[in-house]
Amino acid sequence: MKVVRITKPGGPEVLAFDERPEPEPGPHDVQVRVRASALNRADLLQVRGAYPPPPDVPQDVPGLEYAGEVVAVGPRARKFQPGDRVMG
Numbered sequence: 001m002k003v004v005r006i007t008k009p010g011g012p013e014v015l016a017f018d019e020r021p022e023p024e025p026g027p028h029d030v031q032v033r034v035r036a037s038a039l040n041r042a043d044l045l046q047v048r049g050a051y052p053p054p055p056d057v058p059q060d061v062p063g064l065e066y067a068g069e070v071v072a073v074g075p076r077a078r079k080f081q082p083g084d085r086v087m088g
Helices: 041-048
Strands: 002-006 015-019 030-038 065-073 085-087
Touching: none
Parallel strands: none
Antiparallel strands: 002 015, 030 065, 065 085
């Protein structure tokens, strides 16, 4: 999958495009094909090194806001099905 990652603390110049392996959803997780994303204030502070990202996400990839569709669900996920539109 394509990601924008933080190479070091700083401004927009420290962001780089990269490729990562497609993750598999865990037992209670869903996998979302992201159609749109945004950087909010917390993300911009994270790029500067002034805001810690949530502990359960890649530490070098900003982007807390997204919209897309569920493409896979873990075996114990109950609320969503493939094809559902989601945002977060």
